[in-house]
Amino acid sequence: MRAVARARSLHKQVPWRQSHLQAVGDVRFHGRELYPLAGYNANRRGCTDFTASCSLHEEYPFAIRGFASSIDVSVSGEEFKAGPLVEYERRIAAQELKPGDEYQEKAVAELQDLYENLMRDAGDIGLEKDQPRSSQRGSGGGWLFKHFMSKSITPSPRGLYLYGGVGTGKTMLMDMFYEQLPRRWRKSRTHFHDFMLHVHSRLQRRRGMADPLEMVAGEIAEESVLLCIDEFMVTDVADALILNRLFDHLFRNGVVMVSTSNRAPDKLYEGGLQRDLFLPFIATLKKRCVIHEIGSSTDYRRLTAAETGFYFMGPGASETLRKLFLAELDGEETKPTIVEVIMGRKLKVPLAGAGCSMFQFHELCEMPLGAADFFGLFKNFHTLALDSVPIFGSHNRSSAYRFVTLVDVMYDHRTRFMCSAEGSPQELFAKVVTRADAPKKSDTRSVRHSDADLLVDDELGFAKDRTISRLTEMHSKEYLKEHAKTHKSGDSAIRET
Structure with missing residues (x-):
């Protein structure tokens, strides 16, 4: 009470x-x-x-x-x-x-406020699927019509950008908000990686047109007036260079965005290439979204985590993983297969059967693969067995980035993850630090042996906490129940109603 x-x-x-x-x-x-x-x-x-x-x-x-x-x-x-x-x-x-949890309660209040604004203005801003979207933005009738009618068009309410530490419930709250909305609305819920992959895929199909980005933004606005985007995290220069113009077009088309992130807007793409071209997006984001921090220090994922799950370490870990993988196939024969991913790409799966796939670490994370390949993989397989995950350091920086992306995509798809590794999730990233946390060297001519493989990287140093938290949760009983429920119902990473 x-x-x-x-x-x-x-x-x-x-x-x-x-x-x-x-x-x-x-x-x-x-x-x-x-x-x-x-x-x-x-x-x-x-x-x-x-x-x-x-x-x-x-x-x-x-x-x-x-x-x-x-x-x-x-x-x-x-x-x-x-x-x-x-x-x-x-x-x-x-x-x-x-x-x-007062931090969650304040975030729920912000979401409720937005919910009310959307319910109030749904008919005016084109959320209803049975109403033509173009009429809501005054896109018809010529210049004179637009000039006089634009003043009467109801502006879309400001969206919401929720950010905070790992495991504080951001995704849970956004999904709870999304599930309360009418099914008949133009809305979508997606992961940031998936959203940008679809944007690049659409841009590729419209190559050669005068302004393909404006066309793509118009198509997205026609389909989804409300965009719920999970894990807003900009690491790719190609994404960074188009985000400002993309969202400028989207907001002009009346799109409302709700997003979650581990980073405050001013910290997005920090230290990235040509970041000065990205800064206008941050200003646009602050203008069109309420910025709200969930400052809780509690990581709810770790509170519910099981002790072992399907995470194996030490002598015989690889053999244990292989036996478990074969047992999950329930007698079905394993064989190599090829799956299609977006933009015409294909991915070879060394061992597959009964919705399960198995890779050596180097076959997924030391190859030129990215989020598109991982999305394609988990749209075809509900379980991944990954053998020989190494400790990360300066010698395998690229592999560390791919592994972080892999875990993000698995988590969003509620994929079951079985693996053998050289250490615990914390030990895998023990040598990854931000510049602020890197040890100060008083004598540049001498480097301690323990620091020889230190990986100083702000993006990875910041992302590692999220990855460790998710790896921990993915081996909990609660997550495995969600996995079974999700794949029994055939849910997908992008939920549109």
């Missing part, structure tokens, strides 16, 4: 808006108290299944107060959900989430 009281107190601090949403349907609550339903106006119909008879005759602020075990409101033939704050309260009450 204290968790609910805390969330209610938080709710009062937020300038909740009144919604213009008109819903027609029945509301069913089961409990001793009647609480307002978020943005719901039930003037036309009564409410049933209450312990006390009642009716709703006014608009209420967003958020159901209390415990509602059943909510079934028909809005244009679709179930209406009350928003992320209500779902967050429900999960705390059901002991699915730990109460008392």
Whole structure:
């Protein structure tokens, strides 16, 4: 009850808006108290299944107060959900989430605020699939029409950029927000790597046109007015050089972005090549998104991690991994195969069968492969066995980058990961440090043996905490349950409804 009281107190601090949403349907609550339903106006119909008879005759602020075990409101033939704050309260009450994280609560308040703005303006900004998107942006009727009508076009609300440390619940909160939105909206949820791969793929198909980036942005805006992008992390110069113009076009087309990141906007692409050309994007991001930090120091992934999972170390680790891999095939014969990835690329899989694939580390992370190849791999296989993951240092910097990307893509696809390694996740990255953490050398002529293989790299030094956290979680019982659920239902990395 204290968790609910805390969330209610938080709710009062937020300038909740009144919604213009008109819903027609029945509301069913089961409990001793009647609480307002978020943005719901039930003037036309009564409410049933209450312990006390009642009716709703006014608009209420967003958020159901209390415990509602059943909510079934028909809005244009679709179930209406009350928003992320209500779902967050429900999960705390059901002991699915730990109460008392004020950082998460403040982030949920921001998400609820955005949810209300979108519900209020959905019809005006073109979120509804059954409404032509072009009419919402005033793109038809010629210059004179645009000139006089542009002032009456409802501007899209500001999006939200959530950033903070690893395992603080950013992705969970964004997904919770996304799942509360109507299925009929133009919306998509994707990982940043996947999003940029699709952008580059579209640009390649439109090569030779006057401004292919504007065309691609227009297509994306037509498909998804709301973009939810997980793990916003810019490391590639090709991505950095197009992001400003890409998002300038997207925002002009009314797109709203919700994203998560481990980095504050000012830290994005820090130290990257030609970063001065990237800086205008940071300014645009701050203008079009509310910037909110989740400052919790708790890593929830490690709290639920199992001790061993499918992570093997020491003598005989490779043999143990191979035996486990063969056991997972349930008698099916293994054989080499080739899978297609985006942009016409193909990837050779040395051993495959029953949705499982097995590689030596060098076959995936010491070859010229990238996120596109990994996405293609995990759209075909739900399990990866990776043998002989090494300790990372200055001698295998490129392999370390690929391994970090591999783990990110696996995590987003909820891939089951089995591996043999030279050390624990922490030991794999023990020699990777940022410039700020690198030991200071008083005498440049002498280098200690322990520092000889030190890898000083800001991007890897920053990303290693996320990778260690994800590797730990990926061998937990909770993650393996999610893996089974995801691949049983045939879910994908990009969820569009």
